[in-house]
Amino acid sequence: MTKKTDKPKLAKIIKSLEQFAGRVVVSLGGSPLDFDDSEIPKNVSIETYVDQVKLLRQAILFITHGGINGIHEAIQAGVPMLLFPQTGEQRDNARRVVELGFGEVLDEMVFEQNQLLARVEGFLSRFNEIGEAMSEIQESFSRASASKALEDSIVQYL
Numbered sequence: 172m173t174k175k176t177d178k179p180k181l182a183k184i185i186k187s188l189e190q191f192a193g194r195v196v197v198s199l200g201g202s203p204l205d206f207d208d209s210e211i212p213k214n215v216s217i218e219t220y221v222d223q224v225k226l227l228r229q230a231i232l233f234i235t236h237g238g239i240n241g242i243h244e245a246i247q248a249g250v251p252m253l254l255f256p257q258t259g260e261q262r263d264n265a266r267r268v269v270e271l272g273f274g275e276v277l278d279e280m281v282f283e284q285n286q287l288l289a290r291v292e293g294f295l296s297r298f299n300e301i302g303e304a305m306s307e308i309q310e311s312f313s314r315a316s317a318s319k320a321l322e323d324s325i326v327q328y329l
Contacts, residue, residue: 196226
């Protein structure tokens with residue numbers, strides 16, 4: 172959620188995580204949004220851009236709109252997802268993430284502030300269960316990456 176029109180939605184999510192015991196990093200995906208310092212809880216940092224792959228290696232939960240690249244990166248890092256899909260494709264992606272047991276969908280238009288915090292805490296309590304569900308697909312990603320690297324090497328040799 173990076174458009175100026177999305178600031179109220181993003182502000183609601185940020186405010187919802189004010190009582191979260193951990194650190195929250197919000198990436199704006201390169202689009203600037205002006206937040207007054209008084210709007211940002213102490214446990215939240217808002218960044219125009221982050222190295223998402225690197226950050227996910229340290230994360231315990233990924234709150235995302237459900238784009239396919241972010242989903243792949245979260246699965247590779249073994250990080251469960253709470254999804255706020257915005258478009259048809261993202262809704263389809265989110266449905267599949269839920270089917271596979273890697274996350275849950277929450278409609279940002281109707282959630283209450285305490286509901287998001289409860290969902291986050293619920294994820295944390297089930298982290299091992301979700302991680303086990305992700306390990307099989309992580310292995311298939313690794314095999315696919317290895318196969319692609321071998322294919323690239325052969326093509327380069329030819």
